[in-house]
Amino acid sequence: MKTNPKKRLNIAFVCFSSSWGGLEMMLVKLAVALKGRGHSITVVAPAGSPIRAYAEQHGLHSLAVTPRFRYLDFGTARKIARELRTFQIDIVVCGLSRDLSSCVLATKIARRSRLVFFQQMQFGLSKKDLFHRWVYGNLSLWITLTETMKEATARNTTVSTDNIHVIPFGVDINRFRPRRYKRSRSRKQFNLPEEGPIAAVVGRFDPQKGQDVFLRALPSVLKRVPSLHPILVGEETRGEEGYLRTLQELIDTLGLKRRVRILPFTNEIPVLLSAIDLLVIPSHSETFGYIAIEAMAMKVPVIGTNAGGLKEIVDDSVTGLLVPPKNAEALAEAMVRLLKDKPLAKRMVEAARLKVEKRYFFRKNVEELERVLTSITDE
Numbered sequence: 001m002k003t004n005p006k007k008r009l010n011i012a013f014v015c016f017s018s019s020w021g022g023l024e025m026m027l028v029k030l031a032v033a034l035k036g037r038g039h040s041i042t043v044v045a046p047a048g049s050p051i052r053a054y055a056e057q058h059g060l061h062s063l064a065v066t067p068r069f070r071y072l073d074f075g076t077a078r079k080i081a082r083e084l085r086t087f088q089i090d091i092v093v094c095g096l097s098r099d100l101s102s103c104v105l106a107t108k109i110a111r112r113s114r115l116v117f118f119q120q121m122q123f124g125l126s127k128k129d130l131f132h133r134w135v136y137g138n139l140s141l142w143i144t145l146t147e148t149m150k151e152a153t154a155r156n157t158t159v160s161t162d163n164i165h166v167i168p169f170g171v172d173i174n175r176f177r178p179r180r181y182k183r184s185r186s187r188k189q190f191n192l193p194e195e196g197p198i199a200a201v202v203g204r205f206d207p208q209k210g211q212d213v214f215l216r217a218l219p220s221v222l223k224r225v226p227s228l229h230p231i232l233v234g235e236e237t238r239g240e241e242g243y244l245r246t247l248q249e250l251i252d253t254l255g256l257k258r259r260v261r262i263l264p265f266t267n268e269i270p271v272l273l274s275a276i277d278l279l280v281i282p283s284h285s286e287t288f289g290y291i292a293i294e295a296m297a298m299k300v301p302v303i304g305t306n307a308g309g310l311k312e313i314v315d316d317s318v319t320g321l322l323v324p325p326k327n328a329e330a331l332a333e334a335m336v337r338l339l340k341d342k343p344l345a346k347r348m349v350e351a352a353r354l355k356v357e358k359r360y361f362f363r364k365n366v367e368e369l370e371r372v373l374t375s376i377t378d379e
Contacts, residue, residue: 007374009034010088012042012113014080014103015095016067019237020050020265021204022290023120026169027051027095030118032058033366042087044080061087070098077105084110090377091140093118101131104138114140114376122149122287122308126156133158140376143167143369145288146309165372168288168312170360176297181274190263190275196227197277197339202269202291205236205244210282210305215250215260216328217282221335222259228339230256233272235265273298278338284325286310293360296320296352301338301345303331313360319352 013031017024028043028051035041035058043055047064055062063083067076083089084106093116094103100117107113117139127136136142136157142164144150154161187194199221201214211232218230236244244262251260266272269291273279279295281304286292288309295302296313302320304310314320321338323330338345 007377008038008040009090009373009377010040010042011091011093011373012044012080012083012087012089013093013095014044014099015051016046016065016076016099017051017096018046018049020235021237022288023095024051025054026120026290027093027118028054028058028060030093030169030366030369031055031060033362034370035060037366037370039370040087042083042089044083067099067102071101072105073102074105076102077109080106081109084113089113091116091373093373095120097121097123100135100139104135107138116141116143116373116376118143119149119153120145120287122152122285123156124152128156128158139163141165141372143372145169146312148309148312149287167365167368167372168360169290169365169369170293170356170362171290171297172362173297173357176270176273176294176356178274178299181271181298183274186271186275189268189271190266192231192261192275193229196229197225198229198231198275199278199280199335199339200231200233200272200276201280201282202233202272203281203283205232205234205247206240207243208284209234210284210325211243211247212250213282213326213328213331214280215247215254215256217332217335218256218259219254220329220332221339224336225339229261230259231261231263231276233263233266269294270298273300276300278303278335280331280335281305281310282325282331283308283310289313292320293356296349297356297360299349299353301349302352303334303338315351315355317348319348319355321348 031041041060043060043062045051046066052062065079067073091114136159150164203209279300279302285308292313304314305325306322307325316322321334323334
């Protein structure tokens, strides 16, 4: 297929989420990166949302749209359609599956723009009914992060595998470079202890993220590594509060109130990672796991669960350790192993950094995205 990589594209990124997690961050991060490569970018998001605020901070044109309905919102579709015509949008990149039907309507009303779905959340239910056939039948491209997600999409939808493209977006390997940060300074910035190893779970406070499994593993770990400082870093999803209180109650029940610290969400992820000795990802099923790639780039040992996309990122016993989900005993053993076996941890982090440089280099990932987006406008 002939493509012109220098072609300037007019692209609209659409996401009606009011949260600020990995999905939202990656979407606007891609928008900023493509703007830096000379493309015209519009971000469509709810008024007052973190997505729109981030877009405006980075000089992106934005349109405030807050849908009244989750699906087939004609009012929202008309607003987007006007934007598509006014700015001659070539491609609409939709970041949430629930927003796709309104985006389909918008492209049909405007009679222009190719529609692309950027899938960052996996699903296991069959979506082959007439409604989803219609929605997915109007997509020009489906982008996933892992081969596992691609296989699940092909199995659960009517989308052809030829129309599904895997791009595993990674990190800025220059920003995530260990020697740029000093451990003592980083710990001081986050008010963390100067001495002793630190094990962290970094991510949204949500039952699926498995922070409770991490907490249940700690009593066993602390018996063998008493100098360990465990921390939880993150925030709750807006409108879905309650799990943090559950975690705090569990901390009290386990007698860990004086041992576990809870830190708020931070944008300074490289600094935080340079301050810790072990990253734990105890998710029940992690779709991708950006934080794993970030830790691997920073040469921080990683323990994840062997469910979902983490299996493609972390090579068990090579670039990190994988344990079964919801298994506090197995997690405790893995934590003790990496905290005590320094030569093993050293070998793993060196291999992990090399893998990130080869597979998860954000600039190269963006260039690949640019090529595939350009290709669908050349068809």
